[in-house]
Amino acid sequence: MKKNVLIIGAGGVAQVVAHKCAQNNDVLGDLHIASRTKSKCDEIIASVRDKGAMKVDGVFEAHAVDATKSEEVARVIRETGAEIVINVGTAFVNMHVLDACIETGAAYIDTAIHEEPDKICETPPWYANYEWKKRDLCAEKGVTAILGAGFDPGVVNAYARFAIDQMDEVKSIDIVDINAGSHGKYFATNFDPEINFREFTGTVYYWEDQTWKELSMFESGKTWDLPVVGPSKAYQSGHDEVHSLATNYPEADVRFWMGFGDHYINVFTVLKNIGLLSEQPVTTAEGQEVVPLKVVKACLPDPASLAPDYTGKTCIGDLVTGTKDGEPVELFVYNVADHKEAYEEVGSQGISYTAGVPPVAAAMLIASGEWDAKTMKNVEEMDPKPFFTILDRIGLPTRVQKGGLGGEDMAWTELGA
Structure with a gap:
């Protein structure tokens, strides 16, 4: 204890x-x-x-x-x-x-x-x-x-483990993160801008066919129709949990998808193409050494300041496929959270x-x-x-759609596990 x-x-x-x-x-x-x-x-x-x-x-x-x-x-x-x-x-x-x-x-x-x-x-x-x-x-x-x-990473890792525990064999784990909320700012990131941008400026690594594969950011996208938030465009991204899940479940394909709107992609692309998202220092004409990414961070709103005016919901979950008793199984394990309710409770x-x-x-x-x-x-x-x-x-209840996205929706305790 x-x-x-x-x-x-x-x-x-x-x-x-x-x-x-x-x-x-x-x-x-x-x-x-x-x-x-x-x-x-x-x-x-x-x-x-x-x-x-x-x-x-x-x-x-x-x-x-x-x-x-x-x-x-x-x-x-x-x-x-x-x-x-x-x-x-x-x-x-x-x-x-x-x-x-x-x-x-x-x-x-x-x-x-x-x-x-x-x-x-x-x-x-x-x-x-x-x-x-x-x-x-x-x-x-x-x-x-x-x-x-x-x-x-975290809850989605537990979602993967929970779904896999219902199967004899796992085939794939697709983690989907959609924020359908609006903060009302011209441009802002939902968490530390420096960490946010670093996730998307490098190589997108994912695990497929029991080997690491590579993509560029925004190269692979698809529309996911998730509970509550509805159809949303998400792009395959590199992310923390792919690395541990691929190690612990090497037989499964492991991919991470994050939702982005066209406006975010446009601003991101301009910032990246002119070098403002670089983590490497540059020297100004005045001889001052600065890190471009840190300058961008200093110019953007503090993510904590977005809270009072944030509206809408998030949906984050795992679509896991596999087999049970020789038959295909598909589960979507997820949570929906509300920005306004979060602000009212904890600010x-x-x-x-x-x-x-x-x-x-x-x-x-x-x-x-x-x-x-x-x-x-x-x-x-x-x-x-x-x-x-x-x-x-x-505050973060877990739901399951049996049969995959659009299937029978239930609390995780109703799955009989």
Whole structure:
């Protein structure tokens, strides 16, 4: 049994994590949040207090930390007595926070693969470049590390595992992420612009016929008719979960599809073609060195600022095919989230909500012991059913369409699993 949580980060996802931890602090114990800018943490705690989110009276404190320095993170872990760390800072700090958890024995949860600032879409399998190199050390030290426990990656990994558990053999896993909401801005990204653009400027890697294959961004697209949001154009993209799912289910084709409108594609294409999405520094005529991508990020709206005016819904799910008793089987496992409802509850938009609720569910399962693996695991390596049970209760209910898209729609518990 573990308790007392340290949240790393103070962006839109961290706000959701903070509210959900507060709503479940009877299970999670004392709460702490740390970021380079302590005032941002203070603001998040104030929002928690304003909404009366604390389930029981308890500690919720803010701290300053440079998460690129593992010794600083370790110091805060020791000072707070945190036994569970939820890392929702930038993907550039993952390995530093993980190292601090290994040093102190705290359980580690993140929501994305570690990235190095000067490298984009590295050679598959991407997890093997960083996190998985620490797997044996986690096992040796008995440290629980749950990787990629947001929505995608995260919940979609659990959807894949759940669907595959209903089959004798899996054939394909197609993850589809559609945001049918509107933020009302000329152009903005739903999460950190730097991370957002980096996902789409490199090679699109996917797993098919038991080998890695490559595409260019926006080269492969199709229209998906999903529940609630309806027909939506999505494009095959490289993404975190493809790398772990391809390793754990090598017999399955694994693809990730994300929805994009024509306006996003047009703006993205112009920015990329003139070099403004490059992660490599350039020198201005005045002799100042700048990174174009960071300049673009500084010019765009903070994703957290989109929340008050965001309307519409998201639909994210897995279409999984395979066989059962020699017959073909197709399941679509999914969730629908509402931007306005997310803002009313926790002050964040729906993309942040879907990313921030799952790591809190994972923390609760570590606290109870059910997911306290004492080694490193990706989400699909854990039992998905207790995860779904908590997600249903705290805001992200799981639905299943039996027979694939357009099939009989039911709660996951009705599938008889």
